[in-house]
Amino acid sequence: xxxxxxxxxxxxxxxxxxxxxxxxxxxxxxxxxxxxxxxxxxxxxxxxxxxxxxxxxxxxxxxxxxxxxxxxxxxxxxxxxxxxxxxxxxxxxxxxxxxxxxxxxxxxxxxxxxxxxxxxxxxxxxxxxxxxxxxxxxxxxxxxxxxxx
Numbered sequence: 001x002x003x004x005x006x007x008x009x010x011x012x013x014x015x016x017x018x019x020x021x022x023x024x025x026x027x028x029x030x031x032x033x034x035x036x037x038x039x040x041x042x043x044x045x046x047x048x049x050x051x052x053x054x055x056x057x058x059x060x061x062x063x064x065x066x067x068x069x070x071x072x073x074x075x076x077x078x079x080x081x082x083x084x085x086x087x088x089x090x091x092x093x094x095x096x097x098x099x100x101x102x103x104x105x106x107x108x109x110x111x112x113x114x115x116x117x118x119x120x121x122x123x124x125x126x127x128x129x130x131x132x133x134x135x136x137x138x139x140x141x142x143x144x145x146x147x148x149x
Contacts, residue, residue, distance in 0.1 A: 046140070049131040060128045068121040075114040082107035 085103040126134045
């Protein structure tokens with residue numbers, strides 16, 4: 001039983017690590033510390049330096065960025081709460097317990113929602129860009145996901 005709990009804990013850690021790797025670029029480069037205007041200074045500067053955004057594009061992208069940040073904060077809170085629930089269940093239940101299964105399902109759902117939302121966000125941004133700009137954004141996204149962390 002002890003090994004079963006340990007393997008379950010390792011699985012949870014690996015699932016969390018996977019979620020982190022996929023969303024790291026958005027959480028730390030794109031959205032972790034926002035400037036006063038609501039955009040990440042590094043990503044915001046990158047967009048202006050590399051995408052040559054027009055003022056109209058900037059205005060169209062601002063609400064997209066604000067909505068993403070609001071949802072990102074909400075999902076990070078859900079992930080944290082679900083992780084705490086899993087941690088509590090590990091010490092109090094068995095792996096087959098209904099509480100453990102529910103906690104893991106909640107954690108996996110929140111992590112998956114954040115991954116999906118992050119990718120949907122970049123595709124939403126792409127709609128407001130010219131083809132050359134969109135290509136550069138997708139290359140940046142690809143490079144961010146494949147970069148060693």
